[in-house]
Each structure stands twice: as structure tokens, then as C-alpha cells.
Amino acid sequence: MPNRVLPVLGLLALALVWLLNLGVIQPNRIVPGTGHGLVSAIGGAGAGLVSLILAGCVLLSLLPVRRRYLPLLALVGLSLALLPLLLEVFADRHLPDDAPYARSSIGAGFWCLLFLLSLMLIEILGRLGRGRWLQLLIIAVISGSWLWFLRGDGLESLSLVREFNARPDKFEQALWTHLALAFGAVSISACLAFFLALKMIRSVAWRRPILGAVSFLQTIPSLAVFGLLIAPLSALAAAFPALQAMGIRGIGWAPALLALVAYSLLPMVRNTFVALTEVPESLADAGRGMGMNERQLFFKLKLPLALPVIVEGVRITAIQAIGLTAVAALIGAGGFGSFIFQGLGQAAMDLVLLGALPTIALALLADALLTLLVASLKPTPAKA
């Protein structure tokens, strides 16, 4: 049966890549540049090759051939991996040699191509229905290729690379700060949530207040929470110099971490509670029948069975924390958000991208790894 989704995506990509600018040449960091369409950007031969590949994908997906998804996967995967080559050719053809501040940036056409090719890849992987490991392998190959291109000489003029090269230390620092804040918030809230969930399981009276409190926290917008924490924390720091010596002030990492933990509680508590209460009573009875005491029952039976759902809570929390850490840059917590807001302040869009793209990459990475972990923790049914 022919696939209708891939032709739609392929034709859309073909149309957009011809209609929109593939790349932009800027004389310096701030001045808007001149855009170049497909033919102008990479020449007639390049434009022909791109169109040919897209048309090939469309044709291949329309043909009623069995096993066409594997060649399609190879074609789309390879195109995605080699996509930076377009930017390299573009920079090579158009960047003036005598202008040291000139830079090339990515145009809307390139973004659309990247987006639609990614959608095609997702669709193909879904139809193939192979294991997660194949998906991970392909994503690893594509990201590896991108990193290799970005580190190479050919893309040195790319504005994103320029912004990175201007501050490699700060980038690394931002990465560690971002990871430390997000990871710290997730681990602290995981421990807290575990005890809260145990409390809720032991006494019914605590259920509504705890759930109400954590969902209340989740409802308050992040900016408001950060803002509301400034005054109390600065008052605390002023009253207790010892706290100030630890770096706890109205702005900085302390209110950020506190707010992140508060936000992380709802998904953690909910998932931990649901996971532990939904272990079937019949299994617990079976355990008791085998002579397990309550302690063994909890650690050997309930916890392992509940673990996938608990880790699912960790996944939701981690993604959320990575995003909110970017907002925390507004109160001086550092991380990739500082590039975003600095860039917005200076109207330097490539600096914004330098903050936004790694934040998205981190969130997607956390999602992929934790989804994998959830899948591997699911109990495999015993073979008959």
C-alpha cells in the first residue's frame, strides 16, 4: 500500500526549499543580511541534486514496492546527516574573502528542509517498527555528523559557530550550570517525592492536601515563582550571614533550584504514588504466601514493579526542569538561558540560537535516554 504521508512531506519540502531563502550573508553581527534562494545559494548542480533526492523520496514512497522503507531510511538519514554540506557550499560560494566580520546564517528554507526531513525520518522509523536501538543509532549517526561538520573548518563562517567560538569557555560553563541545576532539582525532588508518596500511601488523610499543594505549585507560572522567591530569600540572606556565605541570595542559583524543585514535585509525586498503589494486591498476596515480610515485599516486589512509572515521572520532570532552567537565567542562575536573554537584549539572533538550540538538544537527549530506561525497566513476561 503506498504511503501518503511521505509524498506530502516530500513535496512540501521541495516547494519550500525552492520558495524560501536557503541561507543569508550578513556583513556583520547585527545588520540584516541578503538572502539567497536555492539556486543562488548552492548553484544549479546543487539545487538539482537536492530536488532529485526529494523527488526520489516521493517516488520511492509512492511505488508499491515491498521493503521500500529501508532504502528510504538510508536516503533520508543520509540527507539529514549531510545537510550541513549545503551550508558549507553556500559559505564557500558567497562569503567575501576580504570581509572578516561577514558571516553566513541559516535561512528559513534550510530550517524547513531540516524540519520536514526530520518528520520524514520519524514517519519512516515508525513504519519500519524496528527496536529503539536502531532509532538511537540513526540519531547518533546524524548528530555525530552534524557535530563533525560544525567543528570542521568549512562552517567557521557560520554565525552560530562564530558566536560559539567567541565564548567557548562560557558555553562550557553554561552547559555545566544548566545540567547541575536541572539534575540537582530532579534528584532532590525525586527523594522528596518518594517520602511524600510513602506518606500518602500510609495515611489517606494526607492524600488530598499533598496532591493539592503540589498541583498548586505547578499552576503558578515560572516567572512568578522566581519573582516571588527573590524577596524572602534576600531577607533570609540578610538575616543570616552564614547563608550569604554559601551563595544563597535573592537571585542566583538558590531561588532557581528552589523553584525548580517546587515545579518538579507534581509529576514526581503523582507518578510515584500511582506506581506504588497500582501494584496488584494479588501479587502482594503471592509474595506474602512465599513468606516475604513487608520490607521484602516493598523492596523486592513493589518497587521493581513500580519503577517504570516512577522513571516516567523522572522523564517528565527532567524535560520540564531543563526548560525551566533556561527561564531561571532571568534571575541570574546562568545556564543556556543566559545566552537566550543576552541575545534578545542585544538583538543578536545567533546568540539566541546558541542558547535555544542546546536547550532543545538537552531536552530531547534526556527524553530519549529516559524513554530507553523506562522501556528496559518494564518487566518482561516470563516465557511459558
Place this chain on the structure above:
Amino acid sequence: MRSWLPPVLLTALLGALSAGMPTLEPLFQWVQPDKQNVIYERESFLFLLQNHLMLVVISALIGTVAAVAGGIYATRPSGRDFLPLVSQIASIGQTFPPVAVLALAVPVLGFGEAPILVALILYGLLPILRNTLAGLEGVDATVRQAALGMGMSPFQVLLQVELPLAGRVILAGIRTSVTINIATAAIGSTIGARTLGDPVIAGLVNGNTAYVLQGAILIGLLALTVDSLFEAAEQVWDRRFLPQAAG
């Protein structure tokens, strides 16, 4: 009627605080003794509240229509091919942090209200789309068969059977989407949209905690008010449509 009490009270409080913030000047003077101006005056709070709400309402309306339409199309026989991709988009898209989506909208659309509206619509669409798919897919196939067997047309089945059954889940999706969008719109003042985030950002830049507090309190109150409205709506829905209530 009791379910409407919290939203009414919160709305009154929100309105009163937005209009009467200047009367609280002594309180903020106490918080921030070293500043001349302790009440944010660049725009009136009522205007900021109105603008904030407008952004959220417009994006919620467009997002709901688009997401429900998309969800319906992907679950019809003619659009089934797209279902795996659409549900993948709905779940992968939600891993994108809202701030990053907001930041990405600026290079494309520039500063101001346009990029934030686009970002809010696109991002707000995803939870609604996901819940629409879940709600429609969750309708029991036998129920659908029974309705068709009673002589209903597929369109009638959709309108009179599937959508009412999926409605509660869709409503929950809209609630999630609006909660996220109120927060994202507040951050939108960093890209030039005039929302209740303005006083917070201005206060952070000038080191004026009083401004920050005023903005933060109003944003928090707005979120709680809207959330309590949805809570009340969900309760009303449950009373009207849940099977045991009818029995």
C-alpha cells in the same frame, strides 16, 4: 453553583489588585525602602492584564480549533495514514522547552506580539492535540458501531457520540495548554510583548523587588483564576455528562 465560587472570588481579587495596586504603596515602600518609585507605572496593570489575557485567549481559541480539527482528521478513515506521525509530533513537540520555542520565533518573526502569538499557538496546540487523539481513540469501538447501526451518519456519530465522549479529555488538554501559555506569555515580555511579565523583567533589570513582586503576584493570581475556572467547568461537565450522574 458552589463550584463557581472560587473563580468568582479570584476574579474579583485579581481585578481589585490590578486596579488598586497604587493604594498598596506603603506596603511596597516597606519591601523596597531605598527606591523612589515602588509602584510600576509604565503601563497600567489593567492594560497589562488585558493584553496578557488577550494573547492567551486568542492562542487558546486558534490552538483548540486547529488541534481538534487535526485530531478529528487524523482519526477519520481518510486521514488515518497521518495518525502515527501526528501523535509523534504531539509528543515530541512537547519536549521542546517553551522558552526555546519563544526564542526561536524571534529570528523568524521579529520582536513584538506576532512571534509570541505564533509560539503560543504552536506550543499550546500540542497538549490539546494529544488529548484530542487520546479522547477520540478512547471511544469504545462498539459504541461507534452501535451508533452507526442506529442509522446515524458518520458525521452525526462524530458530533453526537464521539466528541461528547472525548470532550472531558479534550477540556483537560485545553486546561494544560492554557496553564502553560499563561506562563509562556509572561516570559514573552522579554521579546517585547506587553504582558504582566513586564513589571517582573523591569524590576529584575533595575533591581526593584517591589516591581518584581507586583508582576509576580498578578501573574500567579491570573494563573490561579483561570485554573479555577477550568476546575469549575470540569465539575459542571462531570455533573452533566458522567453516566452515574444520569442514573
